[in-house]
Amino acid sequence: MSILKHAGERRFFDEKKIPLDVWQVLRTAAVLSIPEFRVFEIAYKQWFGEDTDEATIESYFVPYMFKDAVPMWVRHFCKRVLKLDKDGTLNPTEFGITSPVATREQQSRGVEFMILAVASIVTLVLLAELAAQAMKLNCMFPPCY
Numbered sequence: 784m785s786i787l788k789h790a791g792e793r794r795f796f797d798e799k800k801i802p803l804d805v806w807q808v809l810r811t812a813a814v815l816s817i818p819e820f821r822v823f824e825i826a827y828k829q830w831f832g833e834d835t836d837e838a839t840i841e842s843y844f845v846p847y848m849f850k851d852a853v854p855m856w857v858r859h860f861c862k863r864v865l866k867l868d869k870d871g872t873l874n875p876t877e878f879g880i881t882s883p884v885a886t887r888e889q890q891s892r893g894v895e896f897m898i899l900a901v902a903s904i905v906t907l908v909l910l911a912e913l914a915a916q917a918m919k920l921n922c923m924f925p926p927c928y
Contacts, residue, residue, distance in 0.1 A: 804853035807861040814868045815875050816882075820844055823857055825878050830856035 801809070812819045823840050846852040853861075867873040875881075885893070915922075 802851045802853075804858055804861075805847070805851050807865060808847070808853060808857060811861040811864045814864060814873065815878070815880055817880060819847075822861070823847070823854075825880075826854075826857040826860035829860050829878070 808819055808822055812822050815822070817825075820840065823844050824834075827840060827843075828834055843854050843857070847854075847857075864873065864878075
Protein backbone atom coordinates (compact mmCIF):
# COMPACT_ATOMS: atom_id res chain seq x y z
CA MET A 784 0.00 0.00 0.00
CA SER A 785 1.43 3.41 -0.88
CA ILE A 786 2.35 5.79 1.91
CA LEU A 787 -0.24 8.29 0.65
CA LYS A 788 -3.14 5.88 0.90
CA HIS A 789 -1.75 4.72 4.22
CA ALA A 790 -1.58 8.28 5.54
CA GLY A 791 -5.08 9.00 4.27
CA GLU A 792 -3.94 11.96 2.16
CA ARG A 793 -5.64 13.06 -1.02
CA ARG A 794 -3.86 14.49 -4.02
CA PHE A 795 -5.56 16.94 -6.34
CA PHE A 796 -5.30 18.05 -9.97
CA ASP A 797 -1.73 18.00 -11.34
CA GLU A 798 -0.35 16.62 -8.10
CA LYS A 799 -1.25 13.15 -9.37
CA LYS A 800 1.40 13.59 -12.04
CA ILE A 801 4.13 14.03 -9.41
CA PRO A 802 6.02 10.77 -8.77
CA LEU A 803 5.39 9.27 -5.34
CA ASP A 804 9.02 9.66 -4.20
CA VAL A 805 9.00 13.35 -5.07
CA TRP A 806 5.61 13.78 -3.41
CA GLN A 807 6.99 12.25 -0.22
CA VAL A 808 9.92 14.69 -0.22
CA LEU A 809 7.50 17.58 -0.70
CA ARG A 810 5.23 16.34 2.11
CA THR A 811 8.20 15.81 4.42
CA ALA A 812 9.42 19.34 3.77
CA ALA A 813 5.93 20.67 4.45
CA VAL A 814 5.47 18.63 7.63
CA LEU A 815 8.84 19.73 9.01
CA SER A 816 8.44 23.31 7.68
CA ILE A 817 11.83 23.26 5.98
CA PRO A 818 13.06 23.56 2.38
CA GLU A 819 13.52 20.41 0.30
CA PHE A 820 17.31 20.91 0.26
CA ARG A 821 17.30 20.77 4.06
CA VAL A 822 15.38 17.46 3.85
CA PHE A 823 18.30 16.07 1.84
CA GLU A 824 20.83 17.40 4.38
CA ILE A 825 19.02 15.87 7.35
CA ALA A 826 18.42 12.59 5.51
CA TYR A 827 22.13 12.39 4.66
CA LYS A 828 23.10 12.90 8.29
CA GLN A 829 20.53 10.34 9.48
CA TRP A 830 21.66 7.73 6.94
CA PHE A 831 25.45 8.21 6.96
CA GLY A 832 25.83 9.45 10.54
CA GLU A 833 27.74 12.59 9.65
CA ASP A 834 27.26 16.03 8.16
CA THR A 835 28.55 16.74 4.69
CA ASP A 836 29.30 19.77 2.59
CA GLU A 837 26.77 21.57 0.43
CA ALA A 838 28.40 20.38 -2.79
CA THR A 839 27.79 16.72 -1.91
CA ILE A 840 24.14 17.35 -1.12
CA GLU A 841 23.81 19.38 -4.31
CA SER A 842 25.13 16.45 -6.36
CA TYR A 843 22.07 14.46 -5.20
CA PHE A 844 19.65 17.39 -5.16
CA VAL A 845 20.16 18.48 -8.78
CA PRO A 846 19.04 15.11 -10.23
CA TYR A 847 16.06 15.25 -7.85
CA MET A 848 15.09 18.69 -9.13
CA PHE A 849 15.47 17.98 -12.83
CA LYS A 850 14.95 14.21 -13.17
CA ASP A 851 12.79 13.36 -10.13
CA ALA A 852 15.55 11.06 -8.85
CA VAL A 853 15.20 10.55 -5.09
CA PRO A 854 18.10 8.70 -3.41
CA MET A 855 17.26 5.66 -1.32
CA TRP A 856 18.38 7.29 1.93
CA VAL A 857 16.11 10.32 1.33
CA ARG A 858 13.20 8.01 0.52
CA HIS A 859 13.79 6.10 3.75
CA PHE A 860 13.94 9.32 5.79
CA CYS A 861 10.74 10.67 4.23
CA LYS A 862 8.81 7.48 4.94
CA ARG A 863 10.01 7.57 8.54
CA VAL A 864 9.01 11.21 9.03
CA LEU A 865 5.61 10.73 7.41
CA LYS A 866 4.94 7.68 9.58
CA LEU A 867 5.89 9.60 12.72
CA ASP A 868 3.61 12.42 11.60
CA LYS A 869 0.74 10.00 10.97
CA ASP A 870 1.25 8.43 14.40
CA GLY A 871 1.31 11.88 16.01
CA THR A 872 4.78 11.36 17.47
CA LEU A 873 6.77 13.62 15.16
CA ASN A 874 9.15 15.90 17.04
CA PRO A 875 11.20 18.06 14.63
CA THR A 876 13.78 18.81 17.33
CA GLU A 877 14.90 15.16 17.08
CA PHE A 878 16.21 16.06 13.62
CA GLY A 879 17.85 19.31 14.72
CA ILE A 880 15.00 21.50 13.51
CA THR A 881 14.11 24.36 15.80
CA SER A 882 11.60 27.11 15.34
CA PRO A 883 13.26 30.50 15.52
CA VAL A 884 11.99 32.63 18.38
CA ALA A 885 12.06 36.40 18.02
CA THR A 886 14.14 38.28 20.56
CA ARG A 887 12.68 41.19 22.52
CA GLU A 888 14.60 43.57 20.27
CA GLN A 889 13.15 41.99 17.13
CA GLN A 890 9.65 42.11 18.58
CA SER A 891 9.96 45.77 19.51
CA ARG A 892 11.38 46.64 16.09
CA GLY A 893 8.43 44.85 14.48
CA VAL A 894 5.96 46.82 16.59
CA GLU A 895 7.77 50.07 15.74
CA PHE A 896 7.63 49.20 12.05
CA MET A 897 3.89 48.47 12.18
CA ILE A 898 3.20 51.74 14.02
CA LEU A 899 5.27 53.63 11.44
CA ALA A 900 3.49 51.89 8.53
CA VAL A 901 0.01 52.62 9.90
CA ALA A 902 0.93 56.24 10.72
CA SER A 903 2.32 56.70 7.19
CA ILE A 904 -0.84 55.36 5.55
CA VAL A 905 -3.11 57.50 7.73
CA THR A 906 -0.98 60.58 6.98
CA LEU A 907 -1.11 59.91 3.23
CA VAL A 908 -4.89 59.51 3.28
CA LEU A 909 -5.31 62.74 5.29
CA LEU A 910 -2.99 64.60 2.92
CA ALA A 911 -4.95 63.28 -0.05
CA GLU A 912 -8.18 64.46 1.58
CA LEU A 913 -6.70 67.93 2.22
CA ALA A 914 -5.46 68.10 -1.39
CA ALA A 915 -8.91 67.10 -2.65
CA GLN A 916 -10.54 69.80 -0.55
CA ALA A 917 -8.02 72.40 -1.70
CA MET A 918 -8.71 71.54 -5.35
CA LYS A 919 -12.44 71.53 -4.60
CA LEU A 920 -12.90 67.92 -5.73
CA ASN A 921 -16.13 66.23 -4.75
CA CYS A 922 -14.72 62.78 -5.18
CA MET A 923 -11.26 61.56 -4.31
CA PHE A 924 -11.49 57.82 -4.84
CA PRO A 925 -13.17 56.21 -7.89
CA PRO A 926 -15.83 55.38 -8.80
CA CYS A 927 -17.13 58.93 -8.71
CA TYR A 928 -20.81 59.49 -9.49
